[in-house]
Amino acid sequence: MLGTSAxxxxxxxxxxxxxxxxxxxxxxxxxxxxxxxxTVTVTFRQFGDDHVxxxxxxxxxxxxxxxxxxxxIDLQPIIASNDDYPTKLQLQMRSPRTSPDLVYExxxxxxxxxxxxxxxxxDDYIAAWPDWTNFEDTAKNAGRALDxxxxxxxxxxxxxxxxxxxxxxxxxxxxxxxxxxxWNDLLTAAxxxxxxxxxxxxxxxxxxxxxxxxSSMQGFEMLLYGTGDTLYDHGAQKWVVGSQGFRDALQFxxxxxxxxxxxxxxxxxxxxxxxxxxxxxxxxxxxxxxxEGSWLSNKWGEGGANPWPQWSTVMGWTAMPTQNGQAPGxxxxxxxxxxxxxxxxxxxxxxxxxxxxxxxKAHQLKFAIDEVQIPVRKDVAxxxxxxxxxxxxxxxxxxxxxxxxxxxYAQYPRVSKEIQVASESVITGNADxxxxxxxxxxxxxxxxxxxxxxxxxx
Amino acid sequence: MSxxxxxxxxxxxxxxxxxxxxxxxxxxxxxVLLVLFLGYxxxxxxxxxxxxxxxxxxxxxxxxxxxxxxxAFTSAEFHQSALLTVxxxxxxxxxxxxxxxxxxxxxxxxxxxxVRAIVSAIVIGAWVLPEVVAGYLWTxxxxxxxxxNGLLTxxxxxxxxxxxxxxxxxxxxxNIWRGTAFSMLVYSAALSEVPKEIEEAARVDGxxxxxxxxxxxxxxxxxxxxTNLMLITLQTLxxxxxxxxxxxxxxxxxxxxxxxxxxxxxxxxxxxxxGTALALxxxxxxxxxxxxxxxxxxxGESMS
Numbered sequence: 001m002l003g004t005s006a007x008x009x010x011x012x013x014x015x016x017x018x019x020x021x022x023x024x025x026x027x028x029x030x031x032x033x034x035x036x037x038x039t040v041t042v043t044f045r046q047f048g049d050d051h052v053x054x055x056x057x058x059x060x061x062x063x064x065x066x067x068x069x070x071x072x073i074d075l076q077p078i079i080a081s082n083d084d085y086p087t088k089l090q091l092q093m094r095s096p097r098t099s100p101d102l103v104y105e106x107x108x109x110x111x112x113x114x115x116x117x118x119x120x121x122x123d124d125y126i127a128a129w130p131d132w133t134n135f136e137d138t139a140k141n142a143g144r145a146l147d148x149x150x151x152x153x154x155x156x157x158x159x160x161x162x163x164x165x166x167x168x169x170x171x172x173x174x175x176x177x178x179x180x181x182x183w184n185d186l187l188t189a190a191x192x193x194x195x196x197x198x199x200x201x202x203x204x205x206x207x208x209x210x211x212x213x214x215s216s217m218q219g220f221e222m223l224l225y226g227t228g229d230t231l232y233d234h235g236a237q238k239w240v241v242g243s244q245g246f247r248d249a250l251q252f253x254x255x256x257x258x259x260x261x262x263x264x265x266x267x268x269x270x271x272x273x274x275x276x277x278x279x280x281x282x283x284x285x286x287x288x289x290x291x292e293g294s295w296l297s298n299k300w301g302e303g304g305a306n307p308w309p310q311w312s313t314v315m316g317w318t319a320m321p322t323q324n325g326q327a328p329g330x331x332x333x334x335x336x337x338x339x340x341x342x343x344x345x346x347x348x349x350x351x352x353x354x355x356x357x358x359x360x361k362a363h364q365l366k367f368a369i370d371e372v373q374i375p376v377r378k379d380v381a382x383x384x385x386x387x388x389x390x391x392x393x394x395x396x397x398x399x400x401x402x403x404x405x406x407x408x409y410a411q412y413p414r415v416s417k418e419i420q421v422a423s424e425s426v427i428t429g430n431a432d433x434x435x436x437x438x439x440x441x442x443x444x445x446x447x448x449x450x451x452x453x454x455x456x457x458x
Numbered sequence: 459m460s461x462x463x464x465x466x467x468x469x470x471x472x473x474x475x476x477x478x479x480x481x482x483x484x485x486x487x488x489x490v491l492l493v494l495f496l497g498y499x500x501x502x503x504x505x506x507x508x509x510x511x512x513x514x515x516x517x518x519x520x521x522x523x524x525x526x527x528x529x530a531f532t533s534a535e536f537h538q539s540a541l542l543t544v545x546x547x548x549x550x551x552x553x554x555x556x557x558x559x560x561x562x563x564x565x566x567x568x569x570x571x572x573v574r575a576i577v578s579a580i581v582i583g584a585w586v587l588p589e590v591v592a593g594y595l596w597t598x599x600x601x602x603x604x605x606x607n608g609l610l611t612x613x614x615x616x617x618x619x620x621x622x623x624x625x626x627x628x629x630x631x632x633n634i635w636r637g638t639a640f641s642m643l644v645y646s647a648a649l650s651e652v653p654k655e656i657e658e659a660a661r662v663d664g665x666x667x668x669x670x671x672x673x674x675x676x677x678x679x680x681x682x683x684x685t686n687l688m689l690i691t692l693q694t695l696x697x698x699x700x701x702x703x704x705x706x707x708x709x710x711x712x713x714x715x716x717x718x719x720x721x722x723x724x725x726x727x728x729x730x731x732x733g734t735a736l737a738l739x740x741x742x743x744x745x746x747x748x749x750x751x752x753x754x755x756x757x758g759e760s761m762s
Contacts, residue, residue: 087725090513109514112728117517209726210706266602266622269708410515417727421710430710 039072040351043092044104045085046077047275049305052298052370053104060363064354073354076100081271082212086413093118099344101351107142107336108213108408108416110152114145115410120343121149125352131360131377139376142405143338152338153359156373158294159332159399160222162186166316168288172196179318182325183226183252186289190261193288202261204277204290207253207268207423214274216416217333217406218291220423223249225404226322226331229455231415232407239407239415239448241441243455248323250426250433257427265427279305282315291320294396298372301390312391319399332403336376374400411447418443507735513728526735535711536736539719542626543695543743546633546715549626551694554634556687559641563649564671566642578642585639593703596632597621600704625705625713633700637693641686648682649675681755688751695744716740 044053054077061073078088086109092098093113105113113119126132132140135154143152166176172193180186190202206219224231229245232238240246256262267273278299281287283306290296297315300308319330339355341348357363361379368375369389374397375381387394406412422440425431431439445452507526511519530536562581566574584592599606600621607617620628652675660674676683698717701707707714707722714722716736724733 083726087513090728091725112515115516116512116514118514208708210708264602265709266619269706271706413514414727424708425710428709428712 037347038070038350039074040102040347040354041074041076041100042102042104042351042354043076043078043089043100046079047305049279050275050299051305052301052303055303056363056367056370057358060354060358064357068353071350081210082214082274083210083271086212090116090118093342093344096344096346099342099346101341101345101347102355103340103342104155105152105338105340106213107152107154107338108217108406109413110143110338110340111145111408112410112413113340114151118342118344119151119340120345120348121147121151122153122341122352123149126150129356131356134361134377134379136376136378136381138405139336142336142408143340146409152340153355154336154338154376155359155364156368156371157334157336157376157400158374159334159396159403160218160291160293161317161319161330161332161396161399162289163282163292163296164289164316164318165282165285165287165314167314168193168197168200168285169316172288176316178316180321181329182321183223183323185321187252187255187261189289190256191259194259194261197288200285201263201281201287202289203256204281204287204292205253205256205262206274206291207257207420207427208265209417209420209424210269210271211274212420213335213416215268215423216419217335218274218293219253220249220419221333221404221406222291222320222331223252223323225333226320228323228326230407231419232409233453234407236453238451238453239411239444240455241444241452242437245323245455246440247433247437250422250436253423254426254433258429268427269424275299275305283308283311285314294374294392294399295372297390297392298370301370301372303370317392317395328402330399330402332399334400334403334405336373411451414447415444418447503734504738506731507738509731511730511734513725513730515728519731522731526732527739529732530736530739535719538711539714539716540739540743542713543715543740545626546630546697547691547694547747550630550633551637551690552687554630555637555641555690555694556683558634558638559643559686560645560683562638562642563645564675566646567649581639581642584636587636589636589697589699590703592632592636593700596628596635597704600628621705622709625709629701629704629713632704633694633697636700637690640693641690644682644686644689645679648679652678684751684755688748691747691751692744695740695747716743 042057044057046054054075057073057075061075064073065071078085080088086106089103089105090113092100093103105119110119139154139157140150142154142157144150162180164178169178169189170176172189173196174189174192178189180189186203193200193202205222206215208215211219221231224245227243227245227248229243230240233240257265257268262268263273263277267276270276277287277290278292278296282290282296283300297311299305300311320332322329322331339358341351341355345351358367361377361383364375364377365380365383365386367373368380368386372390372393374393375386380386381397387397406416418440421443422431422436425436425439426433508521508523509519510516510522510525562577566577569577587595598604600618601607602619602621610617656678657670657674660670665673696717697715698721701713701715701718702721705713707718711719717740720733720736720740722733723729723736
């Protein structure tokens with residue numbers, strides 16, 4: 001029987017339900033600020049105690065905000081290990097609510113992220129930007145995808161070689177102008193140092209998954225690309241499996257770690273071990289020889305993580321030799337970073353304006369000097385203040401003609417991860433070089449499907 | 459109402475009257491909230507596990523059926539990870555926390571008030587610490603230049619390297635240290651409910667200490683044991699922070715239990731679909747454990 005009481009009950013229930021729904025919708029719409037048309041959020045990576053990039057961006061922010069009153073540059077560093085920065089960045093870019101407006105993207109990741117739809121093409125902006133003609137063509141390629149569009153503006157590039165501590169080498173009876181001609185020279189030097197100078201790491205070369213790309217590139221690829229074999233066959237457009245060079249490179253890493261010529265596996269599997277090496281171990285004279293990047297000394301300048309004025313007299317540098325000294329006798333890998341604008345950016349136009357400022361001649365010159373990068377703008381490279389700023393600049397820039405760029409296609413980050421897994425399994429003794437290489441081949445087949453080619457002569 | 463189906467043993471339920479529908483109506487907002495904030499993510503997760511969604515390298519994704527699960531069940535890495543998960547759970551929860559918690563609770567029953575207070579404070583202190591802090595403490599203790607090696611070498615013993623040589627053991631020990639308090643509290647509460655007279659009677663009948671423990675005391679708290687086992691098993695299956703801070707699942711995945719392995723696949727290898735499928739498998743493992751415990755509990759009840 002529906003009396004008035006039931007009617008009232010209905011009404012009351014209805015009111016309650018409505019109130020509840022209101023609460024739900026409010027809760028669902030809450031959180032997250034409305035996009036502010038005058039704010040650009042900028043995401044970049046903070047390397048340990050290194051504040052060079054942060055200081056550079058802070059100065060640029062002040063300049064930009066002064067030139068355009070009413071605008072705000074919101075700097076949002078991601079303080080993360082090598083391995084976690086890309087993950088965090090991708091998760092941010094996935095949602096319009098959390099996406100930054102301008103991001104610092106490693107060139108090894110850019111194609112993968114373009115493929116994922118995270119970034120927007122910059123061609124329309126670039127068309128109205130005369131500065132673009134000043135950029136080196138190879139550098140332009142780093143931010144260009146297979147669709148021919150450009151998605152990132154390169155900020156600088158780098159090369160890699162061998163750094164050594166002259167004082168330790170002298171104790172081991174090696175000359176100050178030491179120049180290894182092949183892998184064997186490296187191993188011989190490391191064995192000599194191990195025997196004569198206890199308590200130092202004879203040869204630092206990265207391996208394992210914890211260090212992320214540093215381990216793939218400064219470690220494994222510096223070896224692989226000195227064997228004549230490659231990761232990717234650009235002619236056939238396929239990933240290479242089963243190459244002898246791959247096994248040889250793993251074998252070299254295994255030799256270094258199993259003979260105790262390098263860091264211990266525990267050390268190299270610590271998060272940010274590469275920062276520890278650059279910021280602490282090398283300045284403290286605990287590393288004799290290190291396969292490292294051209295930017296290494298940026299940690300030792302003013303504002304770097306660990307200022308070390310004597311570095312230029314203590315340290316020497318030379319090229320990484322090829323496996324048996326085959327032509328061109330030296331090998332280097334190159335990468336670099338770009339500024340890119342996410343697909344989900346709230347404020348792409350203003351982000352571009354800020355990026356234009358970061359990438360003009362004056363700022364790129366300052367960045368190249370402070371961050372110890374190899375310039376990607378011809379006018380910066382030609383500027384005499386660049387070469388004069390750092391004694392190692394000239395040498396590392398001279399490696400550009402023989403350097404190799406990674407096959408940074410969409411699958412590269414996943415292939416790179418498998419390289420790290422392979423090198424980790426040989427240093428921990430979980431697998432021998434052949435077994436680890438076999439596993440890598442299987443994984444690459446799973447990742448790339450048909451786009452795989454078996455290396456010739458294997 | 460429809461005709462009754464005879465022989466089911468249950469009477470047919472009456473259709474709910476409009477009045478009781480009305481009574482349920484105020485629940486609607488809560489139900490909507492639950493569906494929105496819990497139901498949607500759960501369904502989305504289950505859906506993701508059946509797709510090839512990627513974190514990077516591909517924009518679209520498609521339904522791939524049971525591919526992710528087939529891939530898991532045929533992969534050696536997954537087998538190792540599942541094995542490590544079970545080993546970690548058995549070692550640190552079912553044996554470690556459970557037995558140690560019971561022992562502490564039993565000892566504290568007969569302990570002096572002051573001793574009880576001190577022991578409780580220490581054990582619960584370990585439990586109150588955040589996972590990450592506990593992880594760093596144990597890394598500082600067990601690490602290469604850690605305090606344990608300092609002690610060992612000081613007394614002339616060889617240094618240990620468990621974080622590297624037996625990582626799953628190292629994280630299990632840390633997890634026992636961290637989680638024992640929970641079991642201890644549950645068992646202390648359960649034991650305080652056991653009537654003293656029954657134990658007295660057993661003693662008068664000539665039962666020794668062990669006999670009293672296994673024939674009288676433990677059977678009386680068996681429901682608490684089953685409940686506690688279920689809770690700590692589920693907690694331990696999903697431990698992430700402790701292992702991540704101590705070993706990051708390494709070296710070479712030697713301590714990568716399923717939560718770590720799923721995280722790596724989803725966020726480091728960018729394989730969201732596969733990672734989510736692994737998480738679902740973990741959920742199923744937890745479900746199986748729970749069913750076993752529930753069944754044991756029911757069997758125990760019917761026996762009494």
